[in-house]
Amino acid sequence: MKIGVLCLQGAFIEHINILNRLGVTTFEIRQKKDINQEFDGLILPGGESTVMGKLLKELDLFDDLKTKIENGLPVFGTCAGLLLLSKDIENDDRKHFATLNITAKRNAYGRQLGSFITKATFNNKEIPMAFIRAPYIKEANKDVEILSIVDGNIVAVREKNQLATAFHPELTDDDYVHKYFLEMINNSKL
Ligand code: GLN
Numbered sequence: 001m002k003i004g005v006l007c008l009q010g011a012f013i014e015h016i017n018i019l020n021r022l023g024v025t026t027f028e029i030r031q032k033k034d035i036n037q038e039f040d041g042l043i044l045p046g047g048e049s050t051v052m053g054k055l056l057k058e059l060d061l062f063d064d065l066k067t068k069i070e071n072g073l074p075v076f077g078t079c080a081g082l083l084l085l086s087k088d089i090e091n092d093d094r095k096h097f098a099t100l101n102i103t104a105k106r107n108a109y110g111r112q113l114g115s116f117i118t119k120a121t122f123n124n125k126e127i128p129m130a131f132i133r134a135p136y137i138k139e140a141n142k143d144v145e146i147l148s149i150v151d152g153n154i155v156a157v158r159e160k161n162q163l164a165t166a167f168h169p170e171l172t173d174d175d176y177v178h179k180y181f182l183e184m185i186n187n188s189k190l
Helices: 013-021 049-058 062-070 080-085 176-188
Strands: 002-006 025-029 041-044 075-078 086-089 100-105 115-122 125-132 136-140 145-150 153-159 162-165
Touching: 002 013, 013 025, 013 176, 041 062, 041 080, 041 176, 049 062, 049 080, 075 080, 080 086, 080 100, 080 162, 100 153, 100 162, 115 145, 115 176, 125 176, 162 176
Parallel strands: 002 025, 002 041, 041 075, 075 162, 086 100
Antiparallel strands: 100 136, 115 125, 136 153, 145 153, 153 162
């Protein structure tokens, strides 16, 4: 299994480390030629969605990655990565891939109280969750499976080949969410 990690900006190293620990081959996506190869999954890390969105266009990666996601490539977006996938962002006019049928709210916890760690269930398992100037999901289309709710707000979802978390599972020592993504990839090949 080979997973491409978008490495334009943000917390990508942590994803690479956790995947490598799980025995998965990864490669860095920094420019267009990096995606001229077969791969099984894509990670969109946390960082700044506006910066990543702009770089994706400038580096001419945007259209090809959007097509791959639309054609079923398993993708996992964390935090800013969730915003890149969101069909709508309530408090931002920008849209990016817009392939995931949710409406997200950017910096939803406010700037001061924006970072915290809590424990909550993801897909019925309790895990630690790190939130850093995180969005949450205001609305999810009926086809979207809700995997986590924290304080009444949706913070993890899945729609077919797309997984998104408002929190950063790569920043805690629990690899359950990454394993869930690997299982999505394995099942997509059956
Ligand atoms: N606040 C960032 C954004 O709007 C997301 C923060 C993060 O990825 N940790 O893109």
